Amino acid sequence: MREESPRSDMRRPDSDRASSLRSTPRSGRGGQTFGERYIAGVPARIMRPRLIFMACLFSLVCFGLLMVYSASSVEALHENGTATFFLFRQAAFAGVGVLAMVAIVRVLPDSWFGEDVLRIFLMGMIGLLVLVFFMGSGSRGATRWLNIAGIQFQPSEFLKPFAIAYS
Incomplete structure (x- = not known):
């Protein structure tokens, strides 16, 4: 047998x-x-939550595009002659964001620069945040903006992706 x-x-x-x-x-x-x-x-078991997150992110971007279109189509038609002006502009910004996300995900933050360059960048960002207290402009009692060479920006917005990538 x-x-x-x-x-x-x-x-x-x-x-x-x-x-x-x-x-x-x-x-x-x-x-x-x-x-x-x-x-x-x-x-x-590791990838499923990431896929769910990506599906939710995609849904939110699509929902945001829908809201931009519904809120601005009439004004875009009067100002620019086409109702989809702001929709296409927002979609272009979303596309640039997706490309930046893919580029950032593909490269490790430590391989962009040395550890010292990241620390210098962090110190510069903290310096800009302190500068907001002295030279910042704002409205309705909140001072959050810097105006340097005619360009107005919020330093905290530059620090957010850095904090995510660095941690």
Whole structure:
């Protein structure tokens, strides 16, 4: 009587299955392996929340574009002759934001500059925040803006992405 090995009844992954979803071993009790799904090379248990976050982010951007269009179409028609002027402008800004996000995600912050350059940038941002107290302009009792060489900006907006990337 021929004895079959326990692995002879295991199925192999289909060759036509998507390469982004594949089954690979995961350690179980006593070093035994069980199948785990991967999405784009990352375990599914880690990737699913990220995909949900990206879907929510995409939905919010689309909803924002819809709100910009509904709130500004009449005024855009009167001022620019087309009702979609502000919609396309906002969509272009969203596209630039997506490209910047992809570029930032692909490169680690420490590889952009050395650690010393990041510290100098942080000190410069803190200096601009202190400068807001002395030279800042504002409205309705809040001083948040700096006006340097005719360009008005909020230094805190430059510090937010840096704080996210640095932490």
